[in-house]
Amino acid sequence: MQKIFLSAFGFLILIGSCTTQKQNGAASAPVEDTITDNSFRKLIKDKELYNSTTELVPLDTVYLSKDTLHLLTKKIQACDADNFSLMWNGAMMKSLPPQTNVKLFQLLDTQCKERHPFHLTFNISSLQMRRDTALANHDSLVEKSILIHVGNWGRTVKYSYKK
Numbered sequence: 001m002q003k004i005f006l007s008a009f010g011f012l013i014l015i016g017s018c019t020t021q022k023q024n025g026a027a028s029a030p031v032e033d034t035i036t037d038n039s040f041r042k043l044i045k046d047k048e049l050y051n052s053t054t055e056l057v058p059l060d061t062v063y064l065s066k067d068t069l070h071l072l073t074k075k076i077q078a079c080d081a082d083n084f085s086l087m088w089n090g091a092m093m094k095s096l097p098p099q100t101n102v103k104l105f106q107l108l109d110t111q112c113k114e115r116h117p118f119h120l121t122f123n124i125s126s127l128q129m130r131r132d133t134a135l136a137n138h139d140s141l142v143e144k145s146i147l148i149h150v151g152n153w154g155r156t157v158k159y160s161y162k163k
Contacts, residue, residue: 036119037081043088050089055103055151062150067125079112086122099147
């Protein structure tokens, strides 16, 4: 009887410790080497720098949250989120809605040998077009939008704002 009780008690402890290890391991594994940038840096508008920039940063996901563009990279050789900039040449394509292109630039750090995914954030409110003179006397806010092509990422992002 005592052997059965000890065996059952040992079995319950074993199951409990396995469950705890699985929960702790699953929650921390994907996040531990992601470098998050919470600086909300601004877009850099420079035509010459934009034209001389070649984008090589592989992007995994791109999305918008209000005026913030979120760029999630794949696991790349980089150690510091401060080595990334978002470039814009200032041009808007004449279409409905207007379209523009931006590029993610990475300043390579030769000292860094590590590979990390990055979550970069940029304030893109400078892309908002000035209010049309025809709408200047209109009392209500008008929703406008711009389609943004982000470097080598294959899709566009729709940026909507009120002016």
